[in-house]
Amino acid sequence: MSFSSVRLLVPGTMMVVALLCSCANQQLPGMSQPHAAVLAIDMTLRQPMGDVRSKPNAVYFAKIDGDGGLLQKQMIRANYIKDGRAYLLNAAPGTYVAVAAYVSPPMLVTSTDSITYLSKELVEKSKTGVGDGEVAFMGSFEVTQAAWLDKADEVQMHYRDVLSPRESKGLIAEYLNKITTYRGLPGVSGNEETARNSFVRNAKKDFAGSAWAALLN
Secondary structure, three states: OOOOEEOOEEEEEHHHHHHHHOOOOOEEEEEEOOOOOOEEEEEEEEEOOOOEEOOOEEEEEEEOOOOOOOOOOOOEEEEEEEEEEEEEEEOOEEEEEEEEEOOOOOOOOOOEEEEEEOHHHHHHHHEEEEEEOOEEEEEEEEEEEEEEEEHOHHHHHHHHHHOOOOOOHHHHHHHHOOOOEEEEOOOOOOHHHHHHHHHHHHHHHHOOOHHHHHHHH
8 A cells, every 4th residue: 555636626606606515425436547546634623712623524635736836726625525534536646735624514503614724834744745546645634723814824815815816706705705714723733653544444444345445455
């Protein structure tokens, strides 16, 4: 087993709608080719008040292509997620970072949907390369949600603007006003080897009965 990654490319209103619709039940995608690649991350979000933790319904990556470094022009949504384990299946080989996470509470919960933009420190820590036929695990991240986006770093503000430029008005602004926005800061870090072993055990369950399971053997 080698550890060393459906893009969200639609601009404007459709991009926001795609984000809001990202919480529907997902089916495990099939392999597009025999040597398909997998990018994965395990993420938990810790709310700013109290000791309440939640699992994201969607996680967003960026592929480090050409110029720009961490500041890329596109966000790529994980195409399978289960209990905070977010996968980009059939990923194009290359280097990726995690940049944001989205949470939609159950219907009976009164809190609003939220999006958390990861800090530069977290984005850099998540940087991972993946090649053909590999499963690349970025790690297990506990992300502390913090209010006041005006204190965001350049990476957080960049991906906020990728989602919707600051001059957005009308329907885009209406959608975004209904979403609580957080800065994502580093939380408690666990043992990397323990996190990796736990990921492998859970990924085998997530991929059971599919062609993806063979990549974990």
